[in-house]
Amino acid sequence: MKRFFSLLVVAILAGVMTLGAYKMFLEPEAVVITKNETTQKTNLIPTAYTATNINTAGTNVDFTVAAEKTVNAVVHVKQYGISKTPRNLMEYFRNGGTTERKIQGAGSGVIITEDGYIVTNNHVIDGATDLEVTLNNNKSYKAEVIGTAPQSDIALIKIDSDEKLSYIPFGNSNTAKIGEWVLAVGNPFNLTSTVTAGIISAKSRDLNEYDGNFQSFIQTDAAINPGNSGGALVNIRGELIGINTAITSQTGSYVGYAFAVPSNNARKIVEDILEFGDVQRGILGINGDNLTKQVMEKYNINETQGVIITNVGEDSGAKKAGLKEGDVIKEIDGLRIKKFADLTGYVNSKSPNDIINVKIIRENEELNVPVTLSKYVIQRYSIEDVGVEVANPNPDYLKKFDLDHGVIISKALSPKMQRYNLEGLIISEIDSKKVKDVLQVKQIIESKYPEEDITISLIDRNGEKREFVFQN
Numbered sequence: 001m002k003r004f005f006s007l008l009v010v011a012i013l014a015g016v017m018t019l020g021a022y023k024m025f026l027e028p029e030a031v032v033i034t035k036n037e038t039t040q041k042t043n044l045i046p047t048a049y050t051a052t053n054i055n056t057a058g059t060n061v062d063f064t065v066a067a068e069k070t071v072n073a074v075v076h077v078k079q080y081g082i083s084k085t086p087r088n089l090m091e092y093f094r095n096g097g098t099t100e101r102k103i104q105g106a107g108s109g110v111i112i113t114e115d116g117y118i119v120t121n122n123h124v125i126d127g128a129t130d131l132e133v134t135l136n137n138n139k140s141y142k143a144e145v146i147g148t149a150p151q152s153d154i155a156l157i158k159i160d161s162d163e164k165l166s167y168i169p170f171g172n173s174n175t176a177k178i179g180e181w182v183l184a185v186g187n188p189f190n191l192t193s194t195v196t197a198g199i200i201s202a203k204s205r206d207l208n209e210y211d212g213n214f215q216s217f218i219q220t221d222a223a224i225n226p227g228n229s230g231g232a233l234v235n236i237r238g239e240l241i242g243i244n245t246a247i248t249s250q251t252g253s254y255v256g257y258a259f260a261v262p263s264n265n266a267r268k269i270v271e272d273i274l275e276f277g278d279v280q281r282g283i284l285g286i287n288g289d290n291l292t293k294q295v296m297e298k299y300n301i302n303e304t305q306g307v308i309i310t311n312v313g314e315d316s317g318a319k320k321a322g323l324k325e326g327d328v329i330k331e332i333d334g335l336r337i338k339k340f341a342d343l344t345g346y347v348n349s350k351s352p353n354d355i356i357n358v359k360i361i362r363e364n365e366e367l368n369v370p371v372t373l374s375k376y377v378i379q380r381y382s383i384e385d386v387g388v389e390v391a392n393p394n395p396d397y398l399k400k401f402d403l404d405h406g407v408i409i410s411k412a413l414s415p416k417m418q419r420y421n422l423e424g425l426i427i428s429e430i431d432s433k434k435v436k437d438v439l440q441v442k443q444i445i446e447s448k449y450p451e452e453d454i455t456i457s458l459i460d461r462n463g464e465k466r467e468f469v470f471q472n
Contacts, residue, residue: 171239186231216345285316
């Protein structure tokens with residue numbers, strides 16, 4: 001029995017030693033799994049936000065379809081002019097000399113119909129004696145100017161081709177959203193058919209709120225450089241949502257900010273030119289201002305976004321609809337109006353006699369007012385090369401001089417012209433053409449070449465006709 005217990009103890013000890021040796025030397029090291037907790041948060045969506053159709057791989061957007069649809073419909077526009085080089089002093093003073101055809105500038109254009117209508121910037125073709133358009137396949141055509149809208153920097157030109165041309169359909173720029181991907185297609189630095197990508201950075205941008213020319217640009221960070229002017233800004237479906245127009249840069253080249261005329265405005269201008277020969281502008285008939293702190297205090301209002309009406313024009317659509325000074329415009333046709341550029345951008349896409357629904361705040365009460373837009377009639381025009389501003393005169397004033405046509409000089413624009421006390425004198429003819437109103441003056445002046453002389457027939461205060469030639 002004693003021997004049995006001795007053997008049992010020895011066996012237990014041997015087993016313990018064997019197990020210990022295995023644990024120490026032979027068993028694989030255990031893999032410890034722990035929960036990795038971190039306070040870093042990525043790709044979170046606030047719980048109050050209802051997200052639909054979110055693309056988490058934003059940079060994986062395929063631009064190739066839009067590029068293929070548009071690159072053949074963007075053209076290279078070159079403008080040529082005639083310059084005079086005087087060979088002696090006499091030719092210099094008489095504006096004479098040898099004439100030479102020179103390229104004056106270049107830009108881009110967008111084919112919008114298969115029969116050759118092209119939209120570009122007015123500054124791309126302004127002053128050209130003739131235009132040349134080169135397609136992406138290197139075929140070149142002579143182009144004619146169909147019409148221009150200098151205030152909006154839009155021009156419509158046309159080429160004649162025996163074949164149907166690729167074109168870009170108009171999209172709806174009102175539905176374009178900030179942050180949306182866009183492509184800029186053009187010919188920067190004379191490089192044919194260049195495509196750059198970016199997003200819409202802002203909408204309804206007015207580059208100069210104090211110049212009297214109310215603008216409403218789309219802002220993008222797509223690279224736009226000299227030569228891109230007149231080119232296409234398209235969405236990823238290949239629809240035209242803007243005409244590239246300007247860059248803001250101290251160097252003259254791209255630094256991250258570029259601007260395009262919204263396609264809705266460009267399309268309306270094109271349709272007007274084709275139907276009427278010029279732009280038919282519908283206007284609300286108000287003067288307004290953004291809601292600054294000073295304006296809010298003056299009118300004792302709490303609204304921080306919108307346009308406040310500061311004056312309502314007589315016989316305007318706004319007056320007939322009952323809009324008043326102090327009303328704050330918040331929406332037009334369901335489009336939010338945050339600032340004056342929002343209002344002008346939308347109204348400029350409309351025509352005279354169109355009816356728009358205006359939502360206003362009046363004495364803390366919300367009202368919806370239908371307004372019929374009236375037609376804008378130009379009343380004043382500056383003849384820069386002459387140095388005077390002209391206006392439409394009262395018919396009774398013309399009768400004093402036994403005239404049934406003419407415009408009145410309302411202001412001298414330069415110190416030199418101010419010395420002659422020209423205010424109140426009548427311009428009856430320009431280049432031997434009778435002028436009936438300011439619009440006709442504008443059309444005559446803007447149809448001239450930059451270096452062409454201007455002949456003015458002036459009726460003085462004694463009713464005598466005098467003729468002056470202004471050399472450029």
